[in-house]
Amino acid sequence: MKQVKFIHTADLHLDSPMVGLRHLPKAIFHRLQESTFTALKNITNTAIEHEVDFVVMAGDLFDGEDRSIRAQAVLRNEMEKLAAKGIKVYAIHGNHDHLGVKSVALNYPDNVHFFSDQVEKVDFRKADGTLVHLYGFSYPERHVMERWIERYQKIDGADFHVGLLHGHFEGVSDHGKYAPFRLSDLIEKDYDYWALGHIHKKELLSQQPYVVYPGNPxxxxxxEIGEKGAYIVHLTEAGSEASFFETAGVIWDETVIDAQDSLSFNALYENCLNIIDGRRREGKGVLLDIRIKGLNSSHTDVIEKITSGELLELLQEAEKEEESFVWVHRLKFTEDIVVDRAQLIKQSDFYQELFSTIEEYDDLRNSLSPLFQHSQARRHLELMSERDKEELVEDAERILLQLLLKN
Known part of the structure; x- marks a missing residue:
């Protein structure tokens, strides 16, 4: 029976600068700095362990247009490990590492094929004669807005057909709308597997055929919370199978604690410690975002120790030297206030106008523009999702009402 086995990965973003995280302890920040390389090494080790036929990389191998020499050197070393085992690699460049840049480029071993700036077909043939056609292209420049999917064509004569595409799934993603496509566009090509890149969250768009975003490793x-990894894909004449495996050395996580279950500071502290132990991953680091809800004016001692940073310091202290650390990098709380909007509106027209303004407010871009225009602040800011914007407005409303009602 004809069959082929390969690994599908994408969006490695090697040597990502991890902007805004230098406040972390030196050892933890170093682990995070090295994490993209760790993920790559986990991918190559898995490829060797499972004796795959080849590896496909669906764009954005490098984080920046300059493609740092170090990132290229690490990638080349890993490709040489695969070459020693007879494992081929097929890669495309995406919007972050497009072909339009002028930078020093290292040579890679002969087992690596980078697709050109036009959709092309490349053949992979196993020793038993099994033939795979792989189709793909590398971004000629950063902003590729055209529907390149229309340039893909199936060329008969192979046992299996695999498409590589770094692009935007129309109607779903918040990412840049590069090389857009619809699911029907892919299915119509009659390929056996679509290896997608560009979206940093794993998404299984279809199983017949498999259409997969592996997310970033x-x-x-x-x-970019939760498990991160790549897929091992097994194509046979009888059917296909794709299984996810983890690659991340450091995992981002988040949780919510209800303060109603912690009536004292000690109880809340113990609750946090239990959660930290429950999130610990052997051999991995975890950066944990904790949000405490349900606090009110009766929790004055708890609120004081949170706002002063004392609770955060206590939680972080024991993790500085841990190999399998769980570092609380963000600790927020929300103080519950009981608001009877109808009653407040009856008291004053001011509240009617206030609540209407909050509900209709959509001018965050202009409100935040001074931050994005500031050269130093801009480096620590990220594009905000719709949920981030909603949370910002909700936080502002809560703070404003607290101040108004206290007065």
């Missing part, structure tokens, strides 16, 4: 900020 290493999360780089608190928006």
């Amino acid at each position: 290493q999360g780089r900020n608190r928006k």
